[in-house]
Amino acid sequence: MSDIIVNVTLSNLDGNWCVSDGYIFSLEDIKRLRQLGICGVLTGTLGTLAQQNVFLSVPLRLLGEEVLWIITNGHGRLNVTQSSTVPLSLRSTSVREQVRDDNATLIQRSFALQRDTKLKEHLSKTQKYGQTGAVPGDPALFQETPNDSLVLKHTRRDPAAAAALLLASSLLRxxxxxxxxxxxxxxxxxxxxxxxxxxxxxxxxxxxxxxxxxxxxxxxxxxxxxxxxxxxxxxxxxxxxxxxxxxxxxxxxxxxxxxxxxxxxxxxxxxx
Known part of the structure; x- marks a missing residue:
C-alpha cells in the first residue's frame, strides 16, 4: 500500500522559511485518513462561486499536529512545493520585471473593460429610473485595487529534503x-x-x-x-x-x- 501524500508549501516571510498546513488532494488518501480517525477540514470551493461554501470538496486541510502524527506513525510522507508558482526561468530580475509589466498592462485593460461595462449598466439603470445626477466617469464609482501577487518579488530555491526537518522544527517549539x-x-x-x-x-x-x-x-x-x-x-x-x-x-x-x-x-x- 502506497504512502499517503501530504502536500505542504515552503514560504519565505522576511527571510524566514516556514511551512504551511498540510493538504490532501487524493480521494483515496482521504478515505484512508478517515479510517485512521483523521478527518481534517475540506477547503475546496468554486472560484466563481466562493460564497457557496456549503458544498466544499478537496483539498482536505490538516492541522500541524495531524501532519506530524501521520508522518511519525509511518502512514504517509511529505510532498513539498515552493510558495511561488513561477518557473525557474522567471527568477531572473529582468525577466520577472518584464512579466510584471506585461501583467500590469493586461490588468489595466481588464479594468478598462470592466469600467466600461459597469458604466453602461449604471447609465442604463439611471435612465430607466430617471436618475441622472451621477456624473458619468466619476472615479468614486469605481475603486481599483492593485494586484502585486502575480509574480512574487522574493523567491529562493531550497532543498525539498529539508522540509521534514523544517516542519518538525517549526511545530516542535x-x-x-x-x-x-x-x-x-x-x-x-x-x-x-x-x-x-x-x-x-x-x-x-x-x-x-x-x-x-x-x-x-x-x-x-x-x-x-x-x-x-x-x-x-x-x-x-x-x-x-x-x-x-x-x-x-x-x-x-x-x-x-x-x-x-x-x-x-x-x-x-x-x-x-
Whole structure:
C-alpha cells in the first residue's frame, strides 16, 4: 500500500522559511485518513462561486499536529512545493520585471473593460429610473485595487529534503510540544479529533466518525502545572458553554519532566 501524500508549501516571510498546513488532494488518501480517525477540514470551493461554501470538496486541510502524527506513525510522507508558482526561468530580475509589466498592462485593460461595462449598466439603470445626477466617469464609482501577487518579488530555491526537518522544527517549539503531546494522547484513546474553535476550545472530540456521532467533549489548551495560573472564571465559563451545547468541557495539563498528560472534565450544574 502506497504512502499517503501530504502536500505542504515552503514560504519565505522576511527571510524566514516556514511551512504551511498540510493538504490532501487524493480521494483515496482521504478515505484512508478517515479510517485512521483523521478527518481534517475540506477547503475546496468554486472560484466563481466562493460564497457557496456549503458544498466544499478537496483539498482536505490538516492541522500541524495531524501532519506530524501521520508522518511519525509511518502512514504517509511529505510532498513539498515552493510558495511561488513561477518557473525557474522567471527568477531572473529582468525577466520577472518584464512579466510584471506585461501583467500590469493586461490588468489595466481588464479594468478598462470592466469600467466600461459597469458604466453602461449604471447609465442604463439611471435612465430607466430617471436618475441622472451621477456624473458619468466619476472615479468614486469605481475603486481599483492593485494586484502585486502575480509574480512574487522574493523567491529562493531550497532543498525539498529539508522540509521534514523544517516542519518538525517549526511545530516542535516549546509552546507547541504540549499541543502535539495532547493530540497524540487523544489519538491513543481512539478519539477522532477536530478543530474546536467554533466551540471555544482547542479540539472537539468525537467517539467515532463525525458522520455517525455527535461530538462529546470540548478540549481546552494544555496547561503547565507549575507555571500557568488556574482561572476559575474561565473554567466555569467553558463548562457552562459546553453544557449548553450538550458537551463536556475538558481541562488538561502536562508534567514537563515526564510529558504525561492528565485530563479533567467539568460540567456546569448551576442552571437557572
Amino acid at each position: 516549546d509552546q507547541y510540544c504540549h499541543q502535539l503531546d495532547l493530540f497524540s494522547y487523544l489519538k491513543r484513546q481512539n478519539f477522532v479529533v477536530s478543530p474546536g474553535a467554533r466551540f471555544g476550545g482547542k479540539y472537539i472530540i468525537y467517539p467515532g466518525d463525525p458522520l455517525r456521532y455527535h461530538s462529546h467533549l470540548i478540549v481546552a489548551d494544555t496547561q503547565d502545572y507549575h507555571r500557568d495560573p488556574l482561572d476559575f472564571s474561565a473554567i466555569s465559563a467553558g463548562a457552562r458553554l459546553a453544557t449548553a451545547v450538550k458537551k463536556t468541557w475538558v481541562l488538561n495539563a502536562q508534567i514537563p519532566e515526564t510529558r504525561e498528560i492528565t485530563c479533567f472534565s467539568v460540567e456546569w450544574a448551576g442552571f437557572g
